[in-house]
Amino acid sequence: MAQGDLSKDLEAIVKPLVREPLLSIRPYVPGRPIQDVMREFRLEHVIKMASNENPVGPSPKATAAIQDMLQDLNRYPDGAAQDLRSAIAKHVGLTESAVFVGNGSDEVIKMIAETFLQPGDELLVPFPSFSQYDFGAQVMGATVVPVPLADGFQYDLDSLREHVTEKTKLVYLCSPNNPTGTWLTHRAAAHFIESLPEKVIVVCDEAYLEYVDTPDPLRSVEFIESGKPVLSLRTFSKMYGLAGMRLGYALGHPSLIRYLHQVREPFNVNAMAQAAAIAALDDEAHVQTSREVNRLGREQLYRGFERLGIPYIPTQGNFMLAEVKNGQHVFQELQKLGVIVRAGFPGIPEYIRVSIGTPEENEQFLKALAEVLGKIKELG
Ligand SMILES: Cc1ncc(COP(=O)(O)O)c(C=O)c1O
Numbered sequence: 001m002a003q004g005d006l007s008k009d010l011e012a013i014v015k016p017l018v019r020e021p022l023l024s025i026r027p028y029v030p031g032r033p034i035q036d037v038m039r040e041f042r043l044e045h046v047i048k049m050a051s052n053e054n055p056v057g058p059s060p061k062a063t064a065a066i067q068d069m070l071q072d073l074n075r076y077p078d079g080a081a082q083d084l085r086s087a088i089a090k091h092v093g094l095t096e097s098a099v100f101v102g103n104g105s106d107e108v109i110k111m112i113a114e115t116f117l118q119p120g121d122e123l124l125v126p127f128p129s130f131s132q133y134d135f136g137a138q139v140m141g142a143t144v145v146p147v148p149l150a151d152g153f154q155y156d157l158d159s160l161r162e163h164v165t166e167k168t169k170l171v172y173l174c175s176p177n178n179p180t181g182t183w184l185t186h187r188a189a190a191h192f193i194e195s196l197p198e199k200v201i202v203v204c205d206e207a208y209l210e211y212v213d214t215p216d217p218l219r220s221v222e223f224i225e226s227g228k229p230v231l232s233l234r235t236f237s238k239m240y241g242l243a244g245m246r247l248g249y250a251l252g253h254p255s256l257i258r259y260l261h262q263v264r265e266p267f268n269v270n271a272m273a274q275a276a277a278i279a280a281l282d283d284e285a286h287v288q289t290s291r292e293v294n295r296l297g298r299e300q301l302y303r304g305f306e307r308l309g310i311p312y313i314p315t316q317g318n319f320m321l322a323e324v325k326n327g328q329h330v331f332q333e334l335q336k337l338g339v340i341v342r343a344g345f346p347g348i349p350e351y352i353r354v355s356i357g358t359p360e361e362n363e364q365f366l367k368a369l370a371e372v373l374g375k376i377k378e379l380g
Contacts, residue, residue, distance in 0.1 A: 021119075021141035028131060032340050046338045049355040049365055052178065052208075052319045054241035056293055056358075058276070059286035062242060065279035066272045077271035084274045087281050088249055092221055097254040100261070101269050105207060105235040105248025110136045112170070112203060112231065112250070114263040117142035122167040124160060128153075128179060128347050130205065133172045143167070148347075153180035153313055153321070157192040164200060171196070174205040175218045179345050179353045181315025185216040193223055193230065201229045201256070207248075208317035210239035210287065211294055217316075224252055231256060236273075238318060239290055240280040245273040294318050297356035304366035308375050319355040322369075327352045330372055337368040 015023075031050025038046050078084075085099040092099075102108035113136025117123060123137040127146035134144045147163050150156040160171065173192075175184040193202055204220035212218075223230040231252040237243035247269060250260065280286070301320060305312040311323040324330040327343030330352055334341055342353045354365060370379040 019141075021138055025135065025138045028135065029344070031342055032335070034340070037335050037338070037340055041336050041338070043338045046340065047357065047361045047364055048340045049357050049361060050340045050342045050353075051243070052238060052317065052355045053243050054238060054290050054318070055297075055356070055361060056241060056286070056290045058241040058245075059280045059283040061279040061283040061286070062240070062245075062276040065275040066245075069271055069275045072271065075271070077267050077269065077274055079266045079268075081269050081274055084269070084278055087278045088251075091281050092251060094221065094224065094251055095254070098224065098251055098257060100250045100252070100257045100264075101274075102248050102250070102264075103268050103270075103273075104237065104246040105205070105233045105250075106132050107246075107268065108233060108248050108250045108260075109133060109203075109205075110139065111260050111263045113137050113140045113142070115259050116169055116201060120167060121169040122165060124163050124168060124171040126155065126160070126172065126174060126177060128345050129172065129174050130178045130207075131346075133174075133203075133205075137170075142169070149177070149180065149182065153177070153182045155182065155184050155188070157184075157188055161192060161195055164196060168197075168200050171200055171202045172205060173202060173218075174207075176208045176212065176315065176317035178207065178317065179319070179321060179342070179348075179351075181313055181317045181320045183212065183214060183316040184218050185214075186219050186222070187216055189218050189220070190223070193228055198229070201231065203231045203233060205233040207233065207235045207238055209234065211291065211318050212316045213291075213295065214316055221251060227253065229253070229256060236277050236280060239287060240277070241286070241290065242273070242276055242280060245276050246270075247273040247277050293358065294356050297359065297362050300359060300362045301354065301356060301366070304362070304369075304379070307380065308366070308370055308373065308378050310369075310373075319353055321348070321351045321353050323350055324352055324369075324373065325350050330369070333372040334365075334368050337371060339365050339368045341365070 034046045085096045088099045089096045109132045117140040119141035121142040125133045220232040235248040313321040331343035370376045
């Protein structure tokens with residue numbers, strides 16, 4: 001069949017039709033897929049430590065649940081995700097009307113922006129942090145106010161508080177923060193939230209909550225229970241190993257949650273994702289194993305970085321930052337050795353972010369890094 005001729009350039013006609021705020025949005029840069037790197041560098045074995053995925057894999061209970069529902073794929077999913085919301089509600093100790101599910105927490109972040117933000121509104125975000133917060137706000141034409149983290153990428157909540165103005169509608173707190181791995185204590189977050197005007201909504205992104213093993217971790221559900229305008233964001237993409245399924249959720253007072261439904265597509269969470277998530281929530285063994293693999297992997301990488309003399313940022317997530325001077329160069333060179341990490345986060349060009357892998361993956365990464373930096377001897 002002949003291919004249609006698309007050579008005529010319509011840019012001059014189309015561009016003036018596009019909504020103004022969209023013109024300055026820079027596209028999201030995801031971790032590179034394994035296949036891409038295999039093809040580019042003609043490699044047979046490539047490991048991906050770039051997207052904070054669970055190296056253990058998905059819960060076997062979740063994959064079995066997906067298998068079980070395949071013969072029903074001719075049916076639309078339950079648009080209200082009743083069973084899933086009920087399972088999540090039980091898991092977190094809130095009512096179903098406080099649970100809102102989305103096609104990944106990425107979608108929930110966008111829907112939060114669509115629900116609450118318009119031109120003239122301000123959104124406070126820690127910097128550096130997860131880029132999707134900016135994206136949602138930019139789509140809506142709202143103003144993003146980045147508030148730099150302090151030394152060692154620690155939260156500076158006093159500074160965050162000082163940036164609150166009459167126009168501030170939303171404040172994002174991400175703990176553990178992506179890409180830095182640094183975290184908030186519950187006490188500090190509570191003090192901050194208490195200090196805010198009532199009309200400011202705080203979104204606590206707890207995508208990596210299940211990995212946290214520090215004293216006094218952020219427990220944002222307690223803010224919701226005490227009637228604060230707080231939304232908690234969670235995901236099945238990290239600890240639950242279901243990134244490919246796309247499922248995230250928000251928790252919040254029903255008065256907030258009901259408005260998120262105004263921008264929700266009728267069937268935004270597919271049937272496989274719903275079945276998989278219900279099963280994954282019930283698989284405590286998978287969670288325990290994943291947590292332990294991450295804890296040991298974190299120690300392994302800490303020790304490796306120390307031997308190589310590379311400064312790193314202690315983390316409470318399943319990833320960490322290492323200071324390698326020229327992040328982009330190290331990222332490129334690591335790919336040639338079959339290891340994909342991330343670099344090029346705004347404001348921190350000297351760092352790479354590596355996701356914690358299996359013991360074998362961590363070992364391969366450390367060896368490759370030593371080679372790239374000419375430090376093979378130090379690894380011993
Ligand atoms: C802090 C944070 N929030 C949200 C997400 C998005 O998760 P999901 O896969 O549920 O869209 C990520 C993914 O990397 C993340 O790091």
